[in-house]
Amino acid sequence: MTDDTYTPPKVWTWDQESGGKFANINRPIAGPTHDKALQVGKHPLQLYSLATPNGVKVTVMLEELLEKGHQDAEYDAWLINIQNGDQFGSGFVEVNPNSKIPALMDHSVDPPQRVFESGSILLYLAEKFGEFLPAEPAARTEVMNWLFWQMGSAPMLGGGFGHFYAYAPEKYEYPINRYTMEIKRQLDVLDRQLADNEYIAGSEYSIADMAIWPWYGALVTNKVYEAAEFIEAHTYKNVLRWNDLIAQRPAVQRGRKVNRAWGEPSSQLWERHDAADFDTRTLDKLQSS
Secondary structure, three states, X not given: OOOOOOOOOOOOOOOOOOOOOOHHHOOOOOOOOEOOOOOOOOOOEEEEEOOOHHHHHHHHHHHHHHHOOOHHHOEEEXXXXXXXXXXXXXXXXXXXXXXXXOEEEEOOOOXXXXXXXXXXXXXXXXXXXXXXXXXXXXXXXXXXXXXXXXXXXXXXXHHHHHHHHHHOOOOOHHHXXXXXXXXXXXXXXXXXXXXXXXXXXXXXXXXXHHHHHHHHHHHHOOOOOOOOOOOOHHHOHHHHHHHHHHHOOHHHXXXXXXXXXXXXXXXXXXOEOOOOHHHHOOHHHHHHO
């Protein structure tokens, strides 16, 4: 694109050479591009994912359940490399027809249950194990309010701000200004809520925190988009306080490593099949063996 403005054609056509970091995996049609069965491990819960913010939500949840002693929450986590198009394999599309990570298969029920969309997976696991979602109606509704807030808000952060600020092949003032304004508004929403609450939905840690933290905690601590200075992240003091509180949890620290394929070798656990894998199968351990 060379012009400062763009006039849409009467009928849009797919430009496969449109550029951008993720151009090679974006397409306007659904369905598989190749035949590839998914691997199935020894545990009833089979997760197919990548440690993007949406993927981290689920691995944190599973590790939190294990931390609470729910041995039935043991799981196998298989790496889905979205840059390579693994999400368009036939097996993955059967689990998630939308071809997005994460996707979960629960083999503890007959027939096995597929669960896709990260918010749906969090809710499914919370109800299955009776954890991190209050039973009392008012408290439950508040958690659900914030869970759905995240599901509606994060696309503005990732596909909006993150794309145009960090990944788009050209930088244009209008979309960057538009999405920056919205992201700062969202951070102000969170900061005001956290001024009066230890956790997002009140005094108890919940699936709302697990949903919001991987996105907005990463944003204000410069772990996504390298935009902390640009958005003046230091001004959202309550969000930063909450981020640090969540980041100190052992299950969160483990969950962030699962299906991670970038960063420090010690932070990368490409696949997870047992708790011992955190001590023996991170990339640094594999490289030294």
